[in-house]
Amino acid sequence: MIERVKVAVIGVGNNVSALVQGIALHCATGRLVGVRRPVLDGLGVGDIDFVAAFALSPEKVGKDLTEAIFVPPNNFPRLTSELPLSGVTVRRGLTGATEVERVAGELAGAEVVLYAAPSGRQETAQAYAEAALRAGAAFINITSDAVARDPQLLDRFVAAGLPLLGDDLTSQFGTSVVHHALLRLLEERGLTLISSYQVNLGGTEDFRNLVENSNTKMQSKLNALTADESAAGRVELAPLGYLPHLESHKVAHINIEAQAWGGTSVSLDLKLKVHDPSGGAGVTIDLIRIAANALRQRRAGYPAEAAPLLKSPPGTSV
Template identity: 35%
Template sequence: MLIRVGIVGVGNCASALVQGIEMYKRNPEIEPAVAFKDIGGYTPRDIVFASAFEIDARKVGLDLAEAIFQPPNNATEVYKPPKLGVVVRPGPVLDGVPAGGLVPKVVEGTVEDVVKELNSTNTHVLVNYLPTGAQKAAEAYAEAALRAGVAFVNAMPASIATSGYWQRRFQERGVPLLGDDTQNQIGATVFHKTIIRLLALRGVKIRDTYQINVGGTPDFVNLMYRKGDKEKTKTAAVKMMAEGQEFDAYISPVAYIHFLGDRKIAHTLVEAEIFGGLTIRIEATLDVHDAWNSAAVVTDSVRLAKLAMDRGIGGPLISASAWGFKNPPVHMSPEDAYKAVLEFIEGKRDR
């Protein structure tokens, strides 16, 4: 069985996901680098792209395989897929337009257009890659997914999976909801969380910590104007790993540096206190291809969403969201979330 995936926002993350899935499909000898090879019978090669939505006039109307390489996208090109037969359609704009003049000409559609497209393309799971700050636009697409009975994976920081209102609506409609804000395969957040968790488990007192990120993607241009949500989801994720400890945390995307291209560099510092009040200091730097770093987790998430649909489970998926997202309805350490997802896949827990 195939999983028919729709995409909202054909930017860098969409580019990495489409390139990667299509590359693995046409090269069966390459093992996909994902945490879960098989999720209820679904492998990454069972994902097909069914629909796509944009507002940038340079992308709307093109085949998805061509739209992913239009400016301002600058995700590294690893694989050029053939045309996929998926035409990028316009969607509701609202607060979606990224800041910093990234989209010079906007094309607009309605929620009703999105519902019709989701229905006519038989989309099963809709992945939301809107720019940070687009809360109203994210809600418009969540509404469209609900009306069409399509699972919703909220890959960006808008509050959808963590909102009581949306949790209730997806629950009532019997449609799975995952989010919020993808936690990259080996991104700054999961890396930082793991360090803090280890220190907390070893009885170390955390004094303060920072994580400052710089990057050269359009996402970083937008974040320079609208980073509030991102700072919130990242800080909450890290602080939750040392429950009961009070410490200062400064976590922020601090600069767009054009020559970094699709790279993001995260500098992390932790200052803490061990037995006897002595100080330890940990400094780490992570240098990644940002959009590519989100694709594995989304590949897992759409398969977990489809498995829930097959089982008739609607509403927020607790284990899958804790594994794949920075700001899930319930926070878990990376190893607890991994175990919970395995239990979900094996049918030992229902969400």
């Protein structure tokens, strides 16, 4: 029988809430929903144990992980009324380089360290990677901070025989995925794109951060959409809208105007509504299992099979 994966989480936000609850729900009901790979190299969705958790918010530190995930500003909904305590008490996160040693000690026993803190604190992200290195664990960075695409860090993980996965999670089924699929379909069928827009609205703390730092994000979104087609310059993004009432939902409005044979018009309007953090957890569950398998099979560095799940793998610009 396969040994369960021991995972430490850094950051106790909506993404981790979705991950922890989704695994618990699967274990309780046996149901498998929203999962790309029920079993990945022998590891099932339920074969995961959380062994440590770190957060900065004083309201989260000291609580059991399954309680801390409901502390505001977290607003991912409670998926089940019965969520047993995890037995893992949230510890105080790292606030400076001097604490790497302390954290490395507290990571002892973890096979995989999942870095899921808010984006935008690169030094902190790298400090946790350092701690994982010292603790002999694989490291996954799902934020957009540069960790796996920092060549020196990657070299050190390779030298230590440890896997390093990152950076920045692709969404399982978000606006870009759908918009891109429709633009590609249009092209395949020989229609001529006239114009297209995308409106993104959300209500989580993560989305609020995104809104405040949206310039680079928006451009990268546009690039992703129009990379492989003649669509460049024909797709526009409306400014991101932080609407607290949406809570953990994300809503997108997509419009595509095109021309078919004879120049006649084709209009497509789409509304997509998802639970923002669920898409992330649905991808993270695969990354954790890839990391654990790589570690156990002693495959060091960046595992190629993680590529479709990450936006900025090693080799992309920082």
